[in-house]
Amino acid sequence: MDTEILARIQFAFTIAFHYIYPPISIGLGVLLVIMEGMYIKTGKKIYENITKFWIKIFALVFAMGVATGIVMEFEFGTNWATYSRFVGDVFGSALAAEGVFAFFLESGFLAILVFGWNRVSTKMHFFSTIMVSFGAMLSAVWIVVANSWQQTPAGYHIVNNGGYLRAEITDFWSMVFNPSSVDRLLHTLSGAWLTGAFLVLSVSAFYLLKNRHVDFSKKSIKIALSLAVFASLFQLLTGHHSAQGISSTQPAKLAAFEGHYNTSPAPLYLFGWVNNNEQKVNFGVAIPGMLSYMIYGDFDKPVKGLNEFKPEDRPPVNLVFQSYHLMVVIGFTLIGLSLLSLLLLRKDALFKNKLFLKILVASVLLPQAANQLGWISAEVGRQPWIVYNLLRTKDALSKSVGSGEIVFSLILFTLIYALLFVLFIFLLDRKIKHGPDEEVEKDGVYSEQKVIFKNN
Amino acid sequence: MDLNIIWFILVGVLLTGYAILDGFDLGVGALHLLTKTDEERRISINSIGPVWDGNEVWLVTGGGALFAAFPDVYATVFSGFYIAFMLLLFVLIFRAVAIEFRSKQESKRWRAMWDIAFSVSSIVIALLMGVALGNIIRGIPIGVDKEFIGTFLGLLNPYSLLVGITTVALFTMHGAIYLVMKTEGELQNKVRTWVNNTIIFFVICFVTATMATLIYYPNMITHFKDNPSFFLVAIVTMLAIANIPREINNKREFRAFLSSASTIALLLVLFAIGIFPNIVLSNPILENSLTIYNAASSQKTLMIMLIMAIIGMPFVVAYTIIIHKIYKGKVKIDDTSY
Known part of the structure; x- marks a missing residue:
């Protein structure tokens, strides 16, 4: 090699x-x-x-x-x-x-x-x-x-x-x-807060399931949950803001996120599989015009496609597409879990719900996965450049x-x-x-x- | 004095800080296997317990400052000494793991294994650093494009190995003196005898290495010939070394420790005077050497970083002193210890 x-x-x-x-x-x-x-x-x-x-x-x-x-x-x-x-x-x-x-x-x-x-x-x-x-x-x-x-x-x-x-x-x-820098810093930090919060939630839920350290766990969960709710929602905000920034600073990366080849009003995919040779997204489900709306507030405004860039200046599309979409899915899952936990807590049902506690135990892996996937999207999405538009990775x-x-x-x-x-x-x-x-x-x-x- | 000289000095200060601070905890590691019972070994590890991590930060920051102030030196040396640096990373990680994990299990074999790992990795780290220093004194083959053109085995030459062993000896002595300050009773009496032996070992290595340098690398003394007042530094170095056994015999360990810390600093000053204005000497093609001018960042960056250093360094010095003050005195094992 x-x-x-x-x-x-x-x-x-x-x-x-x-x-x-x-x-x-x-x-x-x-x-x-x-x-x-x-x-x-x-x-x-x-x-x-x-x-x-x-x-x-x-x-x-x-x-x-x-x-x-x-x-x-x-x-x-x-x-x-x-x-x-x-x-x-x-x-x-x-x-x-x-x-x-x-x-x-x-x-x-x-x-x-x-x-x-x-x-x-x-x-x-x-x-x-x-x-x-x-x-x-x-x-x-x-x-x-x-x-x-x-x-x-x-x-x-x-x-x-x-x-x-x-x-x-x-x-x-x-x-x-x-x-x-500011968008990416806030996005990175909120990802980190989620990681810490879900570790505490997971371990405390584990104790509750085992009926050990009950008071300890209940108090730990309350503290961690307040951070999780804030950070998961904040994450959505900073992620959205980041994507808007990328549309003007690194359009090739944004196009790769959504497998978007021709400059036109762009859909937002929920999932899919990019075929780079045929330049299309297979097995995908998308909301038409949604990406244009999220970036510009206008469903009909065109988003720059990958074909505007020379083939040697494009990142590997499918890898970036998949890592980005998985990250987003996990992000929403974390919001769901945080809000649901809060709701159950309010109803006094959180500490008794065994199934939900089991889900919380496993959820420690989600922010970790999202962090890794986010960095793959950001770094692979920058390829073939190590410093964008200035120095190629191979050089x-x-x-x-x-x-x-x-x-x-x-x-x-x-x-x-x-x-x-x-x-x-x-x-x-x-x-x-x-x-x-x-x-x-x-x-x-x-x-x-x-x-x-x-x-x- | 221009910014390039200031940064030559500041990078030197960071690396000297590293050598003095991590020097004693590497030295404690080198001596670790001489302690016998589990309690003694825990005292040995916990003597550096709260501080070793902070000490290593001086290396990280020294590396960062080198990257920022002299990117070409950083790039050439780190890529040129590839295998050596990978081994260094390997032992640095291994050592951190050994300290962290040793006392986490009761098992005797578990502890014995990590004790060996801790001690061997401490010695290897000191050795590798000394070997790197030796190669900088000798000069390394550098091409016109500032790239290293030698081999890894070429770095393992007798002179550099001698400097490596001298570094191990110096740190071991420094660590032994530190350990006297941190121990009491029977263990302290034992450590005292080590101090005397390590002083002898160091002095033998030091004299041999100095003779070898004078004979084979007279380029190191050019500045001393041109400016005889530098010779005072050499004299003070000798006095600092001579002062160590005196303080030890009078049971003034802290002053002995200051003397050995000064010895480390002064030796690095002698080294810096010797190589100036080169940072990495090119041997055999002298004109390819990396100097404080052709390898430096722009004046603007050097200025920005100087401002950062002026703001940041007082804090760094304050933390370092506060932490060492809080943990001064004899080692006490409690539930937060390693």
Whole structure:
């Protein structure tokens, strides 16, 4: 196999594996702030148990994220050296900002979050929880900014740098706020919140089914559900806004999302299978003119089709179509599940409905799948470009790295990631089966300090 | 002083921060198998428990800063040292896993396995970093298009291996001193004897490596000849090393630790003076070297990042000090420990 395919497989594999963990950290981070906030506000032991339990899960997930994240930073240089030379001036500053502002913040306060219960005051601990959660989101900001710049480059000019071309920054803030960054950041973050929320829902539903940690689970579900309802609806909004943005910034990608070949008023497919040779969508069900309406508010307005682009400038259509549609289906399922849970909760039926609780247990996989599918849509939809309209993926490789070396590293990563994943699942399972430590005998010392906090 | 020089220094500061901080936790790892009982091993791992992760962030940020400030260096070195960097990643992950998972099961075999993984990976990480440093001193073959044109086996030359072993020795000494600060009682007495042995081991390696450098790579001392005041740095380095056994004998471990931290920093300063203004020396074709000018980002980017660094670094230094202060003192095993 040639180096391009191998390098792409390696990057796709390592980034997909990495991206299992950061969304959980981001989502769970937000929930930890709420949980510990409740503990401080009420002083109730149960909230302390909830917080402590989820911190243990958080620590495990965070460690996985860090271990697999270093790989990503190295891989830009090892496998994509030409890309690194081309984007270093622009991309590098976002990455460096991530390091200086976000990573130190997260990892520093994580030490207090995980190991600090007996070393610092409750307030300091709570402050650390907020900082870790904030740091996790801040790191998402910078990496999504960098990625968005690859999708919709702005604030740069192309310069000949001693024999090869590269992008150099002309305006930092237009690089940061390039046309797609805000939409994509919000969409990514709401996906991450959903991931954390559904993890908590799933584990709590599991306890309820087993009739264990009942009070713990009911309270955890209430906290997680509030985030799930908000995030699933917000996700719809940001997704819609993103699609509108793509119609003007990356029309080839939008056309591939819907398998739309000829510039004309475009339908919105619910599902289908794209035949790229015949340029049509088979077995599809579509609402005529709906895509035009969603983008322009007009059923008859034409949407740019793939035939406007040279064949070598089009992404692989069916893969993008399928991943995009699956993501959307999951998105709506999550909205449905969140709203239904809320409804059942209001009717006081949620905690007794065994079938629904079983569905919630399994639902933990849905946001994970949607995250992966969303990134496939975004990244494969950008092909054949690594930096949209500026640098092709095939021209971005490391010139000094051969296919043998990539095969070697691919085998290495497959082995260690398989090991990592088995260990992760094993430990996660053990932590969940072990459950929270429940010494419910009396509320913590902080219940007596309630007054102090109220005065603040 | 121009922006390129400032960034040469700042990337150096980040990597020095990494060497000092991760240096001691790699050193603790290198010594880990010398502890015998499970309790001792838990003390050893938990001595770095809350801080190792933050220490590693210095490497991540140093790498990010290198990417941003000197993209050509980042691209050439990372793709050129492909196999070496993949092995480095492999052991970095393995080590993180070992620390994280070791104490999660009661089984003796489980723990023994992760203890070995933790120790071996710590040594290999230090070795690989030293080997990389050795190759930068020697110079690596670079083509006109700034691409590495050598081989992986070419990187494993005797001189670079010597620098690698010296790095292991340095970190082991540094880690032993740290461990004296974190332990008490019988274990502390045991660790004290290790400190003396590691000092001897380091000094032997250091003297040999210095002689080899002077004999084979006299290019490293050009600046010292041109500007004799740099020689003061070398003298202070010697004094810092000599001060370590003195402080240890007087049971002033923290001051010994500061001395070994200074030793690491000063050695890197000597290295930086030696290679300046090259970052990656091209050997044999000297004119293909990557310098702080031909490998750098634009002045605008360097300026933007300088502003970021000025805003961000005080926070970074503050977190680092606060965290190490909170966890200072002897290791106490509790329910949040590894």
